[in-house]
Amino acid sequence: MNKTIEEIFNGIKHNEGRLPKEELEELIRREDETRIFLIDYMEDFKKDYKVALEDMSYFGHIYATYLLAQFKEKKFYDIYLDILELPDNEAMALYDDGIKEHGGKIIASVYNGDDTRLIEIIQSDNVSKEIKYAVKNAFEIIQRDNPRYIDNIFDEIVNWECFKGEEEREEKAELEKAEEASLNNLIASELKKGLNDFIMKNSVEIGRNDSCSCGSGKKYKKCCGK
Incomplete structure (x- = not known):
């Protein structure tokens, strides 16, 4: 028997470290x-959003927002x-970087033709600059000849x-570590070469068996004289 929409959604509303592609x-x-x-779900979520602030794995509102934006659901516009106008900048906590990256596209995707609230948000002293930027970005998207929505x-x-x-995260971390080590070795090599060139230009001639002037304690022939 097929699962209901509610059953499917409830099964993915907590992030388990994977993209639930089949369910979506x-x-x-x-x-x-x-x-x-999802409209009913987001109406309820708006009234009881604290659950997502208390549990960082809670993703229901995020999936719902992007799906409704993809559906171009105008009923979601005011919701x-x-x-976005929640007190204490809690919208930023709920969506994190999602507002800065996609807030404008989401607003434009569900835009119902009424600019009034967008203007009020831009003029408000109670919303963050990130949210105002998202609203400004939404205006720009809406006014384009070929607007880019959440599709x-x-x-x-x-x-x-x-x-x-x-x-995958561990592999990425190891790769970044290797790249950093390679860069550090390159920098060290260039610094040593520069120091060697400086010594050669600004010091008396050093014999191959003399102590290296870089201070390593090695003979010149086994250090900078290689």
């Missing part, structure tokens, strides 16, 4: 049912703006660090 694809395939469920949730979130497994 099923929600997209059943778009009409998903729309209705999303209500969340595919996977295009927006597939490369997020939180969806990479532990093994």
Whole structure:
């Protein structure tokens, strides 16, 4: 028996370190049912969003936001703006970098034609500069001849660090460590070469068996004289 939309969604609303591609694809395939469920879900979430602030693995509101943006669901417009105007800049805590990166595209994707609230947000003293920037970006997107909306949730979130497994994160860390070591060796080599050139130009001639002037304690022939 097929799972209900609620069952599918409840199964992915906590991040387990993987992108739930099959589940999201099923929600997209059943778009009409998903729309209705997610609008109700986000209405409830708006009233009880503290759950996501207390549990960093909570991702339900994030999946819902990007799916409704992909669906171009205009009923979500006011709900999303209500969340952006939450007190104490809590919207930034709920979406983290998602507002800075995609907030404007999300607003533009669900835009219902009413500019009033966008203008109010820009003029407000109670929202952060990041949210004002997202609203400004939304205006710019809406006014373009060929606006770029949220058309595919996977295009927006597939490369997020939180969806990479532990093994992949460790491989990335090792690669970054190796690259840093290589860069450090290159810098050290260039510094040594520069020091050697300086010594050769500014000191008396050094015999191959003399102590190296760099202070290493080695003979010149086994140090900078190599």
